[in-house]
Amino acid sequence: MSVRASVLAQFERVAQEQKKTLAPLTDDLVLLESGLDSLCLAIIVAELEDALGVDPFSAAAGAEFPVTLGDFIEFYEHAAP
Amino acid sequence: MWDAVRAAGALAERALWGAEASVRLGELERGSSLGGRLEELRGRSVLVATGDQLTAALALIELDGVARRLVLCPPDLPRKVVPFVMATAAVDAVVSDRDALEAGAASVGTFVTCSARLAPASSEPAGSHHTEWILLTSGTTGVPKLVVHTLASLAGPIDGDRLLTVPAVWSTFYDIRRYGGLQILLRALLGGGSLVLSSAAESTADFLIRAGARGVTHLSGTPSHWRRALMSPSAHRIAPHYVRLSGEIADQAILDHVRACYPGARIAHAFASTEAGVGFVVDDGLAGFPASLLTQRGAEVELKVEEGSLRIRSARTAIRYLGSSGEPLADRDGFVDTGDIVELRGARYHFVGRRGGIINVGGLKVHPEEVEAVINGHPQVQMSVVRTRKNAITGALVVADVVLRTAPDSAESGRVAELEREILQRCRDALPRHKVPAAIRFVRFLGVAGTGKVVRQHA
Numbered sequence: 071m072s073v074r075a076s077v078l079a080q081f082e083r084v085a086q087e088q089k090k091t092l093a094p095l096t097d098d099l100v101l102l103e104s105g106l107d108s109l110c111l112a113i114i115v116a117e118l119e120d121a122l123g124v125d126p127f128s129a130a131a132g133a134e135f136p137v138t139l140g141d142f143i144e145f146y147e148h149a150a151p
Numbered sequence: 152m153w154d155a156v157r158a159a160g161a162l163a164e165r166a167l168w169g170a171e172a173s174v175r176l177g178e179l180e181r182g183s184s185l186g187g188r189l190e191e192l193r194g195r196s197v198l199v200a201t202g203d204q205l206t207a208a209l210a211l212i213e214l215d216g217v218a219r220r221l222v223l224c225p226p227d228l229p230r231k232v233v234p235f236v237m238a239t240a241a242v243d244a245v246v247s248d249r250d251a252l253e254a255g256a257a258s259v260g261t262f263v264t265c266s267a268r269l270a271p272a273s274s275e276p277a278g279s280h281h282t283e284w285i286l287l288t289s290g291t292t293g294v295p296k297l298v299v300h301t302l303a304s305l306a307g308p309i310d311g312d313r314l315l316t317v318p319a320v321w322s323t324f325y326d327i328r329r330y331g332g333l334q335i336l337l338r339a340l341l342g343g344g345s346l347v348l349s350s351a352a353e354s355t356a357d358f359l360i361r362a363g364a365r366g367v368t369h370l371s372g373t374p375s376h377w378r379r380a381l382m383s384p385s386a387h388r389i390a391p392h393y394v395r396l397s398g399e400i401a402d403q404a405i406l407d408h409v410r411a412c413y414p415g416a417r418i419a420h421a422f423a424s425t426e427a428g429v430g431f432v433v434d435d436g437l438a439g440f441p442a443s444l445l446t447q448r449g450a451e452v453e454l455k456v457e458e459g460s461l462r463i464r465s466a467r468t469a470i471r472y473l474g475s476s477g478e479p480l481a482d483r484d485g486f487v488d489t490g491d492i493v494e495l496r497g498a499r500y501h502f503v504g505r506r507g508g509i510i511n512v513g514g515l516k517v518h519p520e521e522v523e524a525v526i527n528g529h530p531q532v533q534m535s536v537v538r539t540r541k542n543a544i545t546g547a548l549v550v551a552d553v554v555l556r557t558a559p560d561s562a563e564s565g566r567v568a569e570l571e572r573e574i575l576q577r578c579r580d581a582l583p584r585h586k587v588p589a590a591i592r593f594v595r596f597l598g599v600a601g602t603g604k605v606v607r608q609h610a
Contacts, residue, residue, distance in 0.1 A: 088584070102355055102383050108375060108513055111382075112544035113589045127378075127543030128404050135381040135408060 073147045076121050080114045081106070081139075088113075097140030104139065124149045152215035152302055152340070153179070154278070159343035161318070167339075168365055169205030170350035170358075172267040176340075182269030184209035185246065189276055191261055193217050195244040198237060198256060200224040201265065204327050204348045206248040208336055210265045214246070215302055216278030222285040222297070223328045226351060230255045232294055239297050239474045240285055285473060286330055288425040289516045297473035298425050298480070306337045307428075307451075307467045319344035319393075322362045324372030324380070326351070330425040331398050335371050344369070356385040363388035371395035374405045375513040375545050381412055390415070395432075397421040398514050399546045400502045403438040410436060426480055427487040428467030430454060439501035455486065460506055461493050462486040508538060512585040513545035522549060522588065525581045529574050531555050536597050537588065551588040554597055567593060 071079070078095055085092040085106060092105045101111065119125040126149035127135075136142040156162075162177040174184075183189060184206060197218045201207040207223070214221055222240045224233075233255035236242070244261035247254035251262045284305060287295040321339040325332030327348065339346035347362045359380060362370065370391045372380070377396060380386055394409055394416045401420035409418050422430035422440070430452060433440050445454050452465040464486045471480050481487045490507065493500040510517040519537035526535040533554045539547045553574065559566045571591050578587040 100356075100384055102379070108379055108545055109585055112513070112542045112548055115544050116540060116542055116548055116589055125543055128402075128541075134411065135378065135386075137382060137384050137386075 073122065074143050076118065077114075077139075077143050077146060080117050080121075084110050084113050084117070095139060097138060097143070099139040100137060101139060101142060118146065122146060152212055153276075156212065156340045159341055161343065164318070165343070165345045167205055167208055167346050167348060168361075169203065169267065169348045170353050170361065171203070172205055174205065174209060174267055174269065176345075178269055179209070179212065180275075181272055183213060183272040184265045184267065184269055185213055185263055186266070186270045187272060188263045189213055189217060189272075192244050192246070192263060194219050194280060195261065196220040196222070196240055196242045198222045198224060198233075198240070198242045198245045198254075198259075199247075199328075200228075200233070200245060200254040200256060201248045202226075202253075203248055203267070204332075204350065205267050206265045208327055208346075208348070209267065209269075210246045211336075212340070213276070215282050215284075216280060217276055218244075218282050219280050220283040220285060223287070223333070225287055225328045226326050228287065228295070235294055236287065236297065283470075286328075286333070286425050286469075288330075289518075299470040299473055301470065302337075304428065304467050304469065305333060306341055307465075319369050320347065320365055320367045321345065321369045321371075322347035322349070322365075322367045323370065324349055324358075324376035325398070330423060331371065331373070334423065334429070335369075338369075355379050356383045359383055359385035360388050363390070367391055369393040369395070371397065373398040373514040373546075374401050375399060377405060377409055378544055381408055386412055392416055394418045395421060397423050399511050401438060404543065406436055406438060422461070422489075422491075424489055424491075426469045427463040427489045428452075428465055428469065430461065430463045430465075430489070437499065439496070439499040442495060442498050442500055445500075453486075456493055456495075456500070457486075457488075459492045459494075461489045461491050461500075463489060504539065510537075510539040510547050510549055512547055512549060515583075515585050517549055517586050522551065522578065522582065522586055525578050526551055526553060526574055526588075529570075529577055531557075531570055532574065534597060540589070545585075548589040549586060550590045550592065552592050552594045552597060554594055558593075558595060 088110050090105045093099055115127055126145050136145045165176045167174050195218055197214060199207055199210050199221055245254055245256040245259045246263045246265050248265055251257050284300045286298045288298055321335050321344050323332050323335040327333050327336045347365045347367055349358055367389055368391060374396050391413060394413055417434055419432050419434040421432040431440055431444055455462050468487045469480055472478055490505050492503050492506055494503045508519045522537040523535050526532055533556045535551050535553045537549060537551045540550045542548045574591060
């Protein structure tokens with residue numbers, strides 16, 4: 071599965087599990103307006119670490135934190151081993 | 152407190168800005184948030200149970216020195232524990248911006264409404280009491296602990312934290328009814344500054360825009376608050392001179408990210424807890440704290456490490472716990488055990504977790520035993536251990552290792568998935584969201600120590 075597909079799958083799975091209404095997943099969607107709260111994002115980051123073997127949030131600063139879903143996917147694409 | 156607020160000067164220019172209403176400090180010279188009923192609260196044990204942070208702040212300013220005791224209700228205090236809190240603190244009056252029933256205080260004799268729409272106050276109230284300030288902190292069994300402070304223990308000066316050269320506009324992601332937020336309220340009020348209050352009803356983006364519009368100079372929050380802020384499109388709407396992280400472990404990644412976003416700011420991370428007070432403030436941009444802090448002579452705060460955990464003695468530790476349990480807050484020498492386990496690496500101590508495995512999810516404490524009790528209630532579960540998994544968004548997540556009574560063989564993967572769903576559903580029905588395990592791992596056995604207790608790791 072591509073990084074993009076893994077990310078999108080986790081957003082949908084966690085939204086369903088946490089009973090959150092997810093905004094349409096477009097690249098310009100602002101993460102904090104996606105309908106998911108910090109706890110949901112935390113679970114997504116943990117699941118992606120298991121699936122992709124990376125956690126770009128824990129790496130030392132180089133890039134800025136992602137603001138949109140597009141940034142988030144890129145954040146992982148650049149970090150993927 | 153009012154005398155000290157006034158002594159800090161420039162009342163007409165200073166303000167408390169809430170999300171919905173604001174009050175200039177100068178207005179408090181002739182105005183009362185308590186509808187002119189302050190004298191009814193003299194000498195009483197007063198529960199301050201407001202929905203709004205601004206009304207709470209106004210009530211606290213007026214009531215310090217007048218009430219015998221002030222009990223600060225945090226915003227998410229479950230209604231069912233209010234009677235316990237009121238009985239433990241011998242509450243005989245309630246101040247709220249809601250009605251008595253909503254405040255969970257229907258049975259109390261004196262109920263005073265507070266409001267950001269000030270009523271004329273006839274005369275300056277005279278202070279008559281050394282008011283006790285009671286802060287609530289989470290306990291192991293789901294009922295809060297009541298921690299006694301005074302204005303002096305809450306607001307005493309700390310070395311390395313004297314920084315105000317400009318009129319500061321403080322703000323905090325914290326609620327001011329919690330220790331971390333109350334620190335910022337008191338710094339603003341007593342240090343000659345103003346304060347932008349956060350609101351639970353407001354998004355991070357809107358809060359940052361509002362704080363930016365007020366020209367916020369000093370902003371504090373947990374690492375989790377800051378991670379959220381850095382992910383907001385409004386992160387650059389503020390240009391703080393001073394950024395403070397506390398309440399959770401500040402790792403190197405978050406310190407670096409904050410530095411990258413606000414290159415001009417002084418970035419400090421502080422250790423503080425409701426019981427131990429402020430332990431230290433470090434601003435060298437590195438995670439952990441210098442071991443030299445333990446050997447400083449004549450310091451206002453003394454630190455030591457014993458049995459792996461950080462202990463603090465200063466004039467800023469809490470006085471005692473309220474209630475009948477009789478649990479001492481400090482040891483015989485006056486040191487408070489923070490329960491935070493530290494490890495010496497080179498010349499610095501680093502935080503590695505909490506004694507007893509307490510998990511900090513985005514600033515909210517989780518006691519593993521509470522979650523294990525729910526999981527162990529499932530008829531197929533023999534035992535479980537709940538532990539922490541490090542997380543870059545909330546600092547930590549809750550995960551569980553579960554031993555089943557009869558291990559399903561590998562051919563029964565469908566049954567395993569079903570059991571996982573059942574256990575998680577149980578947790579969701581019984582616990583707040585942050586306490587529900589993010590993952591369950593089925594294991595064949597768990598380590599059991601000589602004491603007969605499940606082995607818990609610190610981190």
